[in-house]
Structures are given as structure tokens and as C-alpha cells.
Amino acid sequence: xxxxxxxxxxxxxxxxxxxxxxxxxxxxxxxxxxxxxxxxxxxxxxxxxxxxxxxxxxxxxxxxxxxxxxxxxxxxxxxxxxxxxxxxxxxxxxxxxxxxxxxxxxxxxxxxxxxxxxxxxxxxxxxxxxxxxxxxxxxxxxxxxxxxxxxxxxxxxxxxxxxxxxxxxxxxxxxxxxxxxxxxxxxxxxxxxxxxxxxxxxxxxxxxxxxxxxxxxxxxxxxxxxxxxxxxxxxxxxxxxxxxxxxxxxxxxxxxxxxxxxxxxxxxxxx
Amino acid sequence: xxxxxxxxxxxxxxxxxxxxxxxxxxxxxxxxxxxxxxxxxxxxxxxxxxxxxxxxxxxxxxxxxxxxxxxxxxxxxxxxxxxxxxxxxxxxxxxxxxxxxxxxxxxxxxxxxxxxxxxxxxxxxxxxxxxxxxxxxxxxxxxxxxxxxxxxxxxxxxxxxxxxxxxxxxxxxxxxxxxxxxxxxxxxxxxxxxxxxxxxxxxxxxxxxxxxxxxxxxxxxxxxxxxxxxxxxxxxxxxxxxxxxxxxxxxx
Numbered sequence: 106x107x108x109x110x111x112x113x114x115x116x117x118x119x120x121x122x123x124x125x126x127x128x129x130x131x132x133x134x135x136x137x138x139x140x141x142x143x144x145x146x147x148x149x150x151x152x153x154x155x156x157x158x159x160x161x162x163x164x165x166x167x168x169x170x171x172x173x174x175x176x177x178x179x180x181x182x183x184x185x186x187x188x189x190x191x192x193x194x195x196x197x198x199x200x201x202x203x204x205x206x207x208x209x210x211x212x213x214x215x216x217x218x219x220x221x222x223x224x225x226x227x228x229x230x231x232x233x234x235x236x237x238x239x240x241x242x243x244x245x246x247x248x249x250x251x252x253x254x255x256x257x258x259x260x261x262x263x264x265x266x267x268x269x270x271x272x273x274x275x276x277x278x279x280x281x282x283x284x285x286x287x288x289x290x291x292x293x294x295x296x297x298x299x300x301x302x303x304x305x306x307x308x309x310x311x312x313x314x315x316x317x318x319x320x321x322x323x324x325x326x327x328x329x330x331x332x333x334x335x336x337x338x339x340x341x342x343x344x345x346x347x348x349x350x351x352x353x354x355x356x357x358x359x360x361x362x363x364x365x366x367x368x369x370x371x372x373x374x375x376x
Numbered sequence: 377x378x379x380x381x382x383x384x385x386x387x388x389x390x391x392x393x394x395x396x397x398x399x400x401x402x403x404x405x406x407x408x409x410x411x412x413x414x415x416x417x418x419x420x421x422x423x424x425x426x427x428x429x430x431x432x433x434x435x436x437x438x439x440x441x442x443x444x445x446x447x448x449x450x451x452x453x454x455x456x457x458x459x460x461x462x463x464x465x466x467x468x469x470x471x472x473x474x475x476x477x478x479x480x481x482x483x484x485x486x487x488x489x490x491x492x493x494x495x496x497x498x499x500x501x502x503x504x505x506x507x508x509x510x511x512x513x514x515x516x517x518x519x520x521x522x523x524x525x526x527x528x529x530x531x532x533x534x535x536x537x538x539x540x541x542x543x544x545x546x547x548x549x550x551x552x553x554x555x556x557x558x559x560x561x562x563x564x565x566x567x568x569x570x571x572x573x574x575x576x577x578x579x580x581x582x583x584x585x586x587x588x589x590x591x592x593x594x595x596x597x598x599x600x601x602x603x604x605x606x607x608x609x610x611x612x613x614x615x616x617x618x619x620x621x622x623x624x625x626x627x628x
Contacts, residue, residue: 272457279429279455280475280526281448290478294465372465 159344167345180346181353183326184315187243188357191250192311196304198251199258204288206259207266224260228252228314232321241322249321250314254307261306265299266292297372301365308361312354327353377404378562379428379530383437386420386427396587397423400437403581403590405530405562410553412565412573415583416624421566424588425532428564429455442529451479454528454561459539460519462507468494468518469503475526490525497521497555512540513548520552524559531556533565537572549576550604570620574613575604582623591623 111119141161147153148160155163171177206213228249235248269292277287319328327350334342386398397420405411415421427434428441430449439446441453454475462471472490476482494500497517507515516536523531536552537545553576556563567573573580580594598612607613 270461272459273461273463275426275431276455276457276461277478278431279449279453279532280478281451282478286478290474291463294463297465 157340159341163341164345164348167341168349171345177349179325180327180330181349183243183323184319184328184350185353185357187246187250187315187318187326188308188311191247191314192254192304192307194247195251195254195258195307195311196300199255199303200262200300202255202259203262203266206263207288207292208284213263220256220260224256228256229317232317235318236322243323245322246315246318246326249318250311253314253317254310257310258303258307261303262296262299265296269295294372297368301361301368304361304364305358308354308358312350312357316350378407378442379405379564380440381428381437382439384424384427384434384439385436386423386432387435398427398434399587400589401583402437403593405564407529407562408560409579410556410563410565410577412567412577412580413583414567414570414573414580414620414624415588416585417568419583419586419588421568421583421588422534425455425534425564425566429453429532451526452529454523454526454531456519456523456531456533456536458535460507460512460515462515462518462522464507467504467506468499468510471507471518472503472522472525474522479526481526486525486527489527490521493521493524513544513551516540516548517551517555520555524555524561529562531561531563533563535567536565537569538567545572546605553604570617570624571608571613574599574616574620575607580616580620582620592619594620 144153144158145161148155148158148163168177171180206216231252232245232249235245235252239245239248273291273295274287277291282290315326316328316331319326320332323329327346330346331343331350334340334346381404382402384398384401386396388395388397401424403411413421413424423432426432428439428446430446430453433447441450444450462468463474466474472494473482473487476486476490491500491503494503499514499518499521502510502514507518510518519536533552537549540548549572565573565576574596578596578600580596582591582594583589584591594616596612596616599607599610599616602610
């Protein structure tokens with residue numbers, strides 16, 4: 106039987122790693138707990154005005170009310186649906202346009218100044234325009250989301266496509282590859298990481314677009330809850346919604362990370 | 377002559393003027409021959425290779441391969457790039473059959489041929505691995521098999537060993553030499569390494585500075601049938617080396 110016990114140094118190293126990991130998780134939870142505990146305490150002792158800044162216990166009861174009435178699912182569902190539609194559409198349409206620009210260098214040169222102007226324009230300025238053109242509803246909010254994420258996607262994806270190793274393109278050409286084959290077999294797979302990064306950026310941008318859109322026009326959604334809450338001065342509702350929003354956005358980002366992991370596993374390689 | 381270059385001239389049009397890359401190059405390659413192309417850096421060796429591969433047309437002159445004028449990339453030519461350029465997201469098998477896939481030749485017969493090559497050159501057990509899991513020498517061998525899988529008549533080697541360290545380079549170049557000879561392929565190697573060109577080829581074509589012409593063609597008959605690694609110890613090696621060295625001298 107070979108001796109399978111690791112060396113003493115190895116054991117010490119592993120113990121150290123475990124201790125560090127434990128400390129990191131412990132401190133993370135500790136900070137969260139401390140933050141909420143002192144918030145609650147300060148509110149109870151009257152150091153801060155719970156009517157203005159709310160408190161964890163008031164937020165919890167607000168949350169439970171939202172849950173029981175079913176409003177929570179309506180609002181979270183509406184916002185999540187708008188965000189997911191917005192960022193899938195933004196990534197997809199952006200990638201398609203980036204492919205067209207890669208395909209025709211001439212087109213890309215013609216459109217360059219338009220992309221520069223659209224990229225620097227604060228897209229929120231278009232919000233009222235969309236409402237007038239598309240109408241007050243989810244379609245306007247999704248348009249808002251698209252406006253925010255589309256141009257960045259186009260620019261990032263196009264730059265990624267252009268950065269494809271010219272030697273690999275040369276190899277493809279000597280094998281007799283058509284432009285379509287170069288796109289499908291080289292440029293797109295080589296830019297898998299670019300695409301995942303675009304998705305990651307777009308999740309964040311889409312939330313900005315959705316909340317922005319819901320501020321302007323909506324009858325449901327987390328942005329609507331925040332605006333409604335602040336107008337009727339229900340700060341408990343506002344603060345609870347902000348926390349729900351933080352959780353939803355983080356969860357969605359985590360989903361992209363899972364998707365990335367699954368895709369990489371499926372492709373068998375870390376690109 | 378399986379490859380025949382007649383008065384090939386290449387001029388680029390750049391926004392700030394015309395660039396003469398190649399002024400007048402003529403030479404031929406016999407079937408089964410291994411020819412090296414050496415020249416000072418920036419003399420347009422790789423450009424000439426692109427032209428022979430059909431990637432860019434010559435400004436004047438003609439290039440024919442197997443008695444047909446070259447106008448576009450053809451299946452008769454196999455190109456081996458600098459570095460292996462294996463695609464990291466594809467397995468070894470998918471990399472090796474890339475050419476077949478592109479040329480819509482991914483038939484059972486062709487696949488069997490590719491598999492046979494992998495087996496003959498010791499890579500069969502790695503077909504499901506990814507390029508990152510292989511050593512530099514093995515990757516280079518894969519790159520050659522990817523080129524051989526489409527069964528080209530001529531191999532164009534564009535400094536394929538330049539990215540390898542010295543030790544690996546000697547063994548890999550000997551390795552590649554053996555494979556090319558065994559498969560009875562005609563090869564044109566571009567390199568800036570004089571020793572490499574002498575140790576591998578039947579003839580060495582020396583080019584001048586840009587705009588390049590053929591300065592001299594060395595026939596290495598005295599080294600025929602000597603394997604690459606032994607050639608470096610052969611008395612004739614030094615003589616050829618010095619001659620080519622002088623011809624490449626920038627001040628000559």
C-alpha cells in the first residue's frame with residue numbers, strides 16, 4: 106500500500122487555505138449582519154428616523170405583505186421579463202449588426218461616425234421620444250433597454266471580430282474557405298469570450314434601461330414601485346424594492362456566469 | 377516542373393505610394409523536391425508564398441502549379457503557417473479535419489486517411505484532446521497532418537518552426553522532414569535560418585533585399601540522402617552556409 110497521506114507542509118498549506126476561506130465567508134456574513142443590526146438598533150433607539158430611512162424589520166414586513174398579496178411576483182416578474190427581453194434582444198441584434206459591419210468594411214467605414222455619435226449620446230434622453238412613438242407600456246421600456254445596450258454590444262463585438270488572428274484567417278483562406286465559413290468556423294467561435302462579456306455588460310445595462318423606463322412610464326415593475334413609493338412617501342416600500350432589485354440583478358448576473366461555465370464545458374475548452 | 381514561377385513581380389498600392397515587394401522572380405520546383413527560400417528579413421518571402429498559394433495575384437508574370445495557372449487557393453496546395461494555428465476550441469480530430477470540412481470532403485474515405493496519418497505519426501491516442509494539452513512539437517505535427525489531410529500536391533511552409541525553442545526546433549524540423557519525405561510531397565519552405573534551409577532542402581533559393589530578385593540557387597547534391605540532423609555535421613554544410621551567409625550580407 107503506498108502512503109497516501111499528504112506531507113506535513115501540504116497539510117499545513119491546506120489548513121491555511123481552509124482557514125482563509127472560512128475567514129472570508131465569515132467576515133462577509135458578519136459585515137452584512139452588523140450593517141442590518143446597527144440599522145435596526147439605530148432606528149429603534151431613535152438615532153435615525155425610521156420613517157425616512159426605514160429599518161430591516163419594517164422592510165421585512167413590507168416584503169411579506171408584497172409576498173402575500175402576490176404583488177411581489179407581478180412587479181419582479183414584469184421587470185425581469187423586460188430585462189431579459191432587452192438584453193437578449195440587445196445581444197442578438199448587436200451581434201447581427203456587428204457581423205454585417207465585419208462582413209463589409211465599407212459599410213463599417215460609412216457607419217462609423219453614426220456609431221460614435223450614438224455611443225456618446227446619453228440614451229436616457231431618448232426615453233420621452235420612445236414613449237411618444239411607441240406608447241406608454243412595456244414596449245417603450247424594452248426600446249429604452251435596447252437603446253442603452255445595443256451600441257455598446259455592436260462596438261465590442263465588432264472590435265472582437267476585427268481582432269481575430271490574421272494568421273488563422275490566412276490559414277482558412279488557403280484551405281479555400283469562403284467568407285461565411287471563416288465567420289462560422291473561426292470568427293464566431295474565436296469570439297465566444299467577447300460574446301459572454303457582452304452578455305455580462307448587457308445584464309447591467311438592461312437593468313439601467315428597465316428601471317429608467319419604468320420611472321418614466323409603467324404600471325408595474327420594480328422601477329414603478331420605487332417611484333410610486335417615493336411619491337406617496339412610503340420609504341419602507343422604496344428601500345425594500347431597492348434590496349429586491351439588488352438581489353434580482355445579482356442573481357441574473359450569476360445565471361450568466363453559470364451559462365458561461367456550461368457553454369465552456371459543452372465546447373470542451375476554455376477559450 | 378510541378379511549380380513554375382516566371383518573372384513574378386509584386387507591387388502593392390498603399391495610400392502613400394507604390395511599394396515594390398518583388399521585382400522579378402523565376403524558378404521552378406520538380407515533383408518530390410524540397411526547396412527552401414531564404415532572404416533578408418522583409419524581402420517579401422512570405423508575400424511570395426501568399427502569391428503562390430493564390431491569396432493575392434502577382435502584378436506581372438505567371439505562376440503555375442501542376443501546369444495550371446494559379447488564380448485562387450486550390451486544393452493542390454497545402455499551407456503550413458507560422459506557429460501551429462490549431463483552433464483551441466476544437467479537438468485534435470476536429471482540427472485535423474478542418475480542411476476536409478471546409479472543402480466539403482469530409483467523407484469516410486478521407487477521414488480514414490486522416491486517421492491513418494495520425495496513427496502513423498503517433499497522435500492517434502490524442503484525437504479527443506485539445507491543442508492546449510499537447511506539447512509544441514506534437515502540435516506542429518498536428519498542423520502538418522491538418523495540411524496533409526486534404527492531400528495537397530505541394531506544401532508551402534511559412535517559417536513553421538520559428539515559434540519553437542532551439543532544441544524543439546531541431547527535432548521538430550527533422551520530424552516534419554521525415555513525414556514530408558515519407559508522404560512523397562513537394563515542399564517549399566520559407567525561412568530566415570540558413571542552417572535550417574541547408575539541413576532540410578534539396579535546393580536553396582536565395583533572394584535579395586526588397587524589391588527582391590533571385591540572387592542565387594544552391595543545389596545541395598553533396599548532402600542528398602543525409603538526414604537533417606547529420607547534415608549539420610557534414611563537411612559540406614559549412615561551405616554552403618558560408619556561401620549563403622555572404623550572399624545574404626546586407627552590404628553585399
